[in-house]
Amino acid sequence: MSAAEEIAKLAKSAFEDSQLVASAERVNALHHIRKALESNKSQILAANREDLQAAQIEVDAGRMSESLLKRLDLDKSDKWDSMLQGISDVADLPDPTGIVSYAKELDDGLELYRVSCPIGVLLVIFEARPEVVVNIAALAIKSGNSAILKGGKESNKTTQLLSQAIATGLSQSSLPATYVQTIQTRAEVASLLALDQYIDLVIPRGSNSLVQNIQNNTRIPVMGHADGLCSVYLDESADVDKAVRVVLDSKTDYPSACNSTETLIVHESLLQSVWPIVGRALLDAGVRLLCDPPTLIALSSLAPQPLNLALAGPSTPSSYRTEHLALTLSVVALPSLPAAVRFINAHSSHHTDAIVAESQAAASAFCRGVDSAGTFVNASTRFADGFRYGFGTEVGISTGRIHARGPVGLEGLVIYKYMMRSTDAKGHVVGDFGAGGKRYKHKDIVAAAVPF
Amino acid sequence: MSAAEEIAKLAKSAFEDSQLVASAERVNALHHIRKALESNKSQILAANREDLQAAQIEVDAGRMSESLLKRLDLDKSDKWDSMLQGISDVADLPDPTGIVSYAKELDDGLELYRVSCPIGVLLVIFEARPEVVVNIAALAIKSGNSAILKGGKESNKTTQLLSQAIATGLSQSSLPATYVQTIQTRAEVASLLALDQYIDLVIPRGSNSLVQNIQNNTRIPVMGHADGLCSVYLDESADVDKAVRVVLDSKTDYPSACNSTETLIVHESLLQSVWPIVGRALLDAGVRLLCDPPTLIALSSLAPQPLNLALAGPSTPSSYRTEHLALTLSVVALPSLPAAVRFINAHSSHHTDAIVAESQAAASAFCRGVDSAGTFVNASTRFADGFRYGFGTEVGISTGRIHARGPVGLEGLVIYKYMMRSTDAKGHVVGDFGAGGKRYKHKDIVAAAVPF
Numbered sequence: 001m002s003a004a005e006e007i008a009k010l011a012k013s014a015f016e017d018s019q020l021v022a023s024a025e026r027v028n029a030l031h032h033i034r035k036a037l038e039s040n041k042s043q044i045l046a047a048n049r050e051d052l053q054a055a056q057i058e059v060d061a062g063r064m065s066e067s068l069l070k071r072l073d074l075d076k077s078d079k080w081d082s083m084l085q086g087i088s089d090v091a092d093l094p095d096p097t098g099i100v101s102y103a104k105e106l107d108d109g110l111e112l113y114r115v116s117c118p119i120g121v122l123l124v125i126f127e128a129r130p131e132v133v134v135n136i137a138a139l140a141i142k143s144g145n146s147a148i149l150k151g152g153k154e155s156n157k158t159t160q161l162l163s164q165a166i167a168t169g170l171s172q173s174s175l176p177a178t179y180v181q182t183i184q185t186r187a188e189v190a191s192l193l194a195l196d197q198y199i200d201l202v203i204p205r206g207s208n209s210l211v212q213n214i215q216n217n218t219r220i221p222v223m224g225h226a227d228g229l230c231s232v233y234l235d236e237s238a239d240v241d242k243a244v245r246v247v248l249d250s251k252t253d254y255p256s257a258c259n260s261t262e263t264l265i266v267h268e269s270l271l272q273s274v275w276p277i278v279g280r281a282l283l284d285a286g287v288r289l290l291c292d293p294p295t296l297i298a299l300s301s302l303a304p305q306p307l308n309l310a311l312a313g314p315s316t317p318s319s320y321r322t323e324h325l326a327l328t329l330s331v332v333a334l335p336s337l338p339a340a341v342r343f344i345n346a347h348s349s350h351h352t353d354a355i356v357a358e359s360q361a362a363a364s365a366f367c368r369g370v371d372s373a374g375t376f377v378n379a380s381t382r383f384a385d386g387f388r389y390g391f392g393t394e395v396g397i398s399t400g401r402i403h404a405r406g407p408v409g410l411e412g413l414v415i416y417k418y419m420m421r422s423t424d425a426k427g428h429v430v431g432d433f434g435a436g437g438k439r440y441k442h443k444d445i446v447a448a449a450v451p452f
Numbered sequence: 453m454s455a456a457e458e459i460a461k462l463a464k465s466a467f468e469d470s471q472l473v474a475s476a477e478r479v480n481a482l483h484h485i486r487k488a489l490e491s492n493k494s495q496i497l498a499a500n501r502e503d504l505q506a507a508q509i510e511v512d513a514g515r516m517s518e519s520l521l522k523r524l525d526l527d528k529s530d531k532w533d534s535m536l537q538g539i540s541d542v543a544d545l546p547d548p549t550g551i552v553s554y555a556k557e558l559d560d561g562l563e564l565y566r567v568s569c570p571i572g573v574l575l576v577i578f579e580a581r582p583e584v585v586v587n588i589a590a591l592a593i594k595s596g597n598s599a600i601l602k603g604g605k606e607s608n609k610t611t612q613l614l615s616q617a618i619a620t621g622l623s624q625s626s627l628p629a630t631y632v633q634t635i636q637t638r639a640e641v642a643s644l645l646a647l648d649q650y651i652d653l654v655i656p657r658g659s660n661s662l663v664q665n666i667q668n669n670t671r672i673p674v675m676g677h678a679d680g681l682c683s684v685y686l687d688e689s690a691d692v693d694k695a696v697r698v699v700l701d702s703k704t705d706y707p708s709a710c711n712s713t714e715t716l717i718v719h720e721s722l723l724q725s726v727w728p729i730v731g732r733a734l735l736d737a738g739v740r741l742l743c744d745p746p747t748l749i750a751l752s753s754l755a756p757q758p759l760n761l762a763l764a765g766p767s768t769p770s771s772y773r774t775e776h777l778a779l780t781l782s783v784v785a786l787p788s789l790p791a792a793v794r795f796i797n798a799h800s801s802h803h804t805d806a807i808v809a810e811s812q813a814a815a816s817a818f819c820r821g822v823d824s825a826g827t828f829v830n831a832s833t834r835f836a837d838g839f840r841y842g843f844g845t846e847v848g849i850s851t852g853r854i855h856a857r858g859p860v861g862l863e864g865l866v867i868y869k870y871m872m873r874s875t876d877a878k879g880h881v882v883g884d885f886g887a888g889g890k891r892y893k894h895k896d897i898v899a900a901a902v903p904f
Contacts, residue, residue: 019821019823110831249883374872380880382881383558403855418825429700430840452829
């Protein structure tokens, strides 16, 4: 058996063994993990400094970016404390498992319950930021899944000690110490991606190329998003002040986030009214505009000319398929709401798209017609986020259409099973039902939890 | 553009165009389809007779099984009428779309709604039985998905006319006529399986080899089950009469169904008590038993000897991994409930497994410890079925752990999207929140439907 298969088998049996452990014990494990991290703080931060020194050499040699180096630093501002607080926050969230979502009495003495339960074994692959190993371990444990984690090689020394603390915390609970395992190499990931008999869900968190590479190399379901190509549409009925505020926030609040807007669609009727004001505000904010001819002409004929007019230039067809992740915005004028909806459905990554409109009918048609995980009215695309949605935590954002869509909270890490119980003196058999026999009652049962 | 890509693009735009059509119109389309089928009954049954004649030649030549031939016949007993009734039944089910499952006020005048919506484009591949084209079309239309259907080549003439009637019915509604399309060749299926930009979910309904072949050849999510390896465990605390009834029904009620039991696990303490009675009942019912040494010895030492004792023989390790789909049952004795749970988790297909037990603690541990879509107490595995569960219809049974698990009703064909609306005079931007700014309220909203 390969090393990867050994790890995967251990994860599966840790998951199976954990099914009889009460969910309160998972919360207990989280508290122990927090304590283990606290008591190993100095060693962990020392290992983190070693990772940082090695990374600094890479940066000096031009082989690593300064921003990647910064993400490695676990001692920066309140990162350590907020990592610990995150564990307690997740521990305090409601238990996502054991919730009954469907319950019927099928016959006298025959009850059916659909109850939420963990998915199984998660394989989570992420890059650079070492605290993610702790975040994800907390989410997996809270939701009852076992996990195999792979961080970036740049933070190997740090994640190794973080993982040891997690294992220490687990060993002080009734959960198996192998409930959360960490691997270090890409070769192990490649082997694990083939083991669909043990691994139930892959969650990649990182660059587009990481996510796409994983999607192309496994038949295990993948939850994640390869890109975030969001757009804002300024409807014929748009209010100019809302247009300026929503577009500016959607583009400039945090340009490298996946919920930032990359494309602005302007209704043709606004080319001489709302668009010049929005365009000027964008240029003033230092946003580079890639415009189609009508929107570019409308800008260049502005008087007085915007200071940063040089930032406006012509778009190409590929502009509208590009996730800029920077202060760059593609702009296009279209003749109607249906044209805008079609354009978005053809070009966006089905993540989040917003309309600025005073017309209720336009807002309603946009929200139904745009086939994305989030459709917003007069609100910034930047609201698409698990914390802002009120989930208490965020597992990731999914652009898939199966299981979980959009920002994903703990609910995305559970599925359900059906439990059935006969309390009849003779048990229940199917042969008693049907032609000439008994009929199914399908009577609703009110139950928050399975009573057995 | 290839023919397959043309079909897939048409399906995607039919889906997108349908998003602004009221859901009542989908019910209307179903009624028109029923009428179109009724008025074309004689031509459809004539085409069906042609398919049957061609199939009879194949059967006579030994190239097709008699049972496949029978499944082709659309005029057998009440098949035609129940196909039509099925359309009306699906039409009458509650609309699975538009249901709000999460609603929060994020701020004064900023509302978030999670609302169920169709998945998109379904590719459904099935074998032989021509009426499935009508069943699946009804399910897809009712849930708001567009569909591409591929039936067995043996029923091509029949499904062609059924599809024409479906298109006729659709054209009498406001839905696009290309909402449901039918394809005829395997080559088209192969091409479509590569088009994940247009097709959102593949549903194979047929043999193990069909399902596995599809799972191995697409990165589109697949909903289905490759096999149904169900088991019954007779606990130490089992009641003998319940054991006999549940085991017999699980095995003999319909042996070729996926929810029939293939493996019986006997607690060692029952080898001289419950097991001989259950074994005798199985042999009397003509069930072939593949036994491990302890269960085989217990049977052969029975007095008086069971009439059909010759049906009992030794098992091999592969017996416990085999979906017999016939009157054959693999039997093994194990020393404890945990051993039985481990055996099931290692051998079953995670479809449905049952325990026969009087002990409440054993029942509870079994239901939690067995990692299957259905865990039943003193009830036959044959109850695992969408109609019996009360879904009103069944899309299929899923042995996956993502999205839908176990018997799947219309709910399995929907996902959700998040709609957000700001009614604030200035619209809503993220920049107003956070340090020194506004805080998210996350106040529950009670709403059955999105109010805009």
